[in-house]
């Protein structure tokens with residue numbers, strides 16, 4: 332028993348009430364027994380290495396934090412080489428080091444851009460250097476004046492046939508590259524997106540490999556202006572990353588540094604487009620978006636793990652006669668706010684695993700020159716990225732509130748997690764692309780074309796446009812088919828409504844613009860349907876371990892029904908359900924929360940996070956929260972002296988003056 336009311340064995344008690352096999356759930360979460368083992372090994376490797384300590388990170392200055400990131404990255408790389416880690420292991424090591432840095436852009440965007448847009452020859456030249464970290468690369472697309480609108484970028488790459496070179500130039504202030512991670516201080520190279528101009532004609536945006544810094548002393552090359560764009564939201568947090576600014580003053584690069592898989596410029600300056608779709612230019616973004624979806628479940632599960640464990644420890648009110656107080660986790664309000672987030676963490680995990688499969692499948696098809704599934708992959712990654720990141724950012728903040736005052740302390744880990752996470756909502760785009768894809772699909776369905784993949788349900792238009800849910804009791808909502816039907820009907824009816832209203836506008840573009848808020852809601856409905864469907868499909872797999880599938884079935888129902896409750900207006904206004912059926916869904920939710928309650932701590936244990944990775948005194952595995960909180964406070968630099976710096980100059984004179992006044 333901890334001193335002063337903290338009750339570490341409280342969590343042992345919670346674990347004893349679990350009605351399922353936690354090891355089995357770890358396998359379901361990780362994807363396989365092998366994945367559990369590798370993740371566990373990498374998490375422990377990081378947690379036991381003093382170089383990877385992060386408990387003082389929020390107290391470091393920007394310069395100290397950046398240097399610490401360089402040190403961690405170099406040390407991580409050394410360990411990866413020494414231990415001959417596989418790609419899977421290295422990725423996990425990066426995850427558990429838990430500090431954004433230039434390596435993310437090097438591996439996450441620079442390398443994939445060359446792989447996706449470079450010719451075989453270019454890949455042979457650049458990738459071996461990148462794989463050995465002989466060069467460090469970033470992804471320089473966004474400019475001061477344009478981010479979302481990629482076609483509006485201003486940087487130019489003008490071909491000079493006399494020298495067989497491109498001239499990279501930043502013609503205006505707004506054309507300065509602005510935001511690329513790793514650009515500010517670390518990168519030696521970048522894939523730069525610029526307008527290709529040859530024979531006096533502007534051929535639009537293309538990618539170019541450009542060296543930025545000397546490989547001898549890291550100084551910027553002639554004509555290249557480089558720097559960091561300045562401090563960002565939150566202490567510690569994303570400030571470990573050197574998001575940068577870059578300007579070119581007529582910098583020359585050889586012609587063969589244009590990424591030439593999609594299109595080429597010949598020695599004479601002729602522009603040639605190959606048979607590859609031009610949208611492959613955006614392929615790196617598709618890749619990164621699927622990793623961002625996978626990351627959403629990691630960030631969300633961390634926040635939920637902290638909030639669930641702490642809610643099981645924290646007690647408030649309850650007994651009027653001096654008996655024990657109530658664990659806040661027992662309050663129905665706490666459960667109704669927290670358990671949907673727990674369910675969402677599992678839902679995002681499974682949809683992330685599916686999206687990874689989809690991406691791999693599309694990539695294989697692209698290699699065989701089959702481009703048919705690209706639009707769907709683009710819409711799914713863009714849509715899921717947008718929905719899961721927004722919901723995760725909101726959820727982390729909700730978990731902070733659920734932890735009361737202590738959640739606001741840096742030592743809870745939640746403020747930093749939130750600050751690191753929120754930019755994921757901004758970078759890599761929004762749902763507009765999904766809405767366009769949906770409108771196209773509705774138009775195709777009207778011509779009799781049968782949609783496939785995640786939009787296959789739209790082919791069932793006759794039924795879905797007029798069906799009425801048959802749910803008659805609360806328990807009827809446990810039937811996955813009942814849930815799927817109403818989510819499909821809602822998504823389709825919202826999309827069809829939009830399409831009909833657009834068709835009444837003077838032009839399609841005007842209609843699209845006028846209806847964009849509705850289109851966004853239709854896109855969200857479609858994406859939520861995908862997440863619900865993938866959760867239901869996961870439950871059709873063989874899931875070993877006593878009680879594991881039963882718990883996941885409850886979480887799946889909670890995930891879907893809390894969305895139904897939250898978006899009740901959509902379901903009612905499209906006539907998919909009645910008000911009574913909505914009330915029945917809510918009734919079932921209450922029952923499901925009560926069933927999840929004894930399993931809650933074990934369900935977050937199944938994430939298998941070390942205390943190092945969680946980085947939270949509130950989320951400690953042993954539940955020994957209060958001594959840890961108390962101890963943590965004394966580590967603050969403000970407590971290095973008993974009497975604060977500034978006392979002599981600012982406090983003492985004030986106090987003395989008040990003394991004189993009180994004597995008057």
Ligand SMILES: CCCCCCCCCCCCCCCCCCCCCCC/C=C/C(=O)SCCNC(=O)CCNC(=O)[C@H](O)C(C)(C)COP(=O)(O)OP(=O)(O)OC[C@H]1O[C@@H](n2cnc3c(N)ncnc32)[C@H](O)[C@@H]1OP(=O)(O)O
Pocket residue numbers: 400403404407408411421422424425428430431432434435436438439440470472473478479480481482512610611613614616617619622705706709758759760761764767
């Ligand atoms: C300290 C650490 C120590 C550890 C050390 C360990 C060592 C190493 C170990 C290994 C580590 C590994 C780590 C890996 C980690 C990876 C993680 C990555 C981290 C991620 C960080 C991200 C940072 C952020 C980056 C960025 O933000 S990059 C910039 C992103 N920009 C955008 O997102 C712009 C958004 N804008 C758009 O998306 C636009 O909408 C658009 C450009 C796509 C479209 O605009 P527009 O309509 O004008 O376009 P077009 O007219 O050209 O085309 C429209 C048609 O094209 C289709 N379309 C559009 N996009 C695509 C697409 N992507 N694919 C297919 N098709 C597409 C549209 O649908 C239109 O089609 P239609 O004509 O048929 O309608």
Ligand SMILES: Cc1cc2nc3c(=O)[nH]c(=O)nc-3n(C[C@H](O)[C@H](O)[C@H](O)COP(=O)(O)OP(=O)(O)OC[C@H]3O[C@@H](n4cnc5c(N)ncnc54)[C@H](O)[C@@H]3O)c2cc1C
Pocket residue numbers: 436470471472473476477478479480509510511512569574754757758759760761763
């Ligand atoms: C932490 C971080 C890291 C980043 N890393 C990189 C990187 O490595 N490389 C890189 O190239 N870039 C990077 N970026 C840039 C990022 O990709 C852009 O910030 C993002 O694409 C959004 O563009 P923007 O900032 O120009 O916003 P804007 O496009 O100016 O958006 C402002 C507002 O307008 C809305 N809006 C814009 N267009 C439309 C539209 N057509 N319809 C309706 N609403 C619209 C947006 O939704 C938003 O609400 C990073 C950004 C951040 C925050």
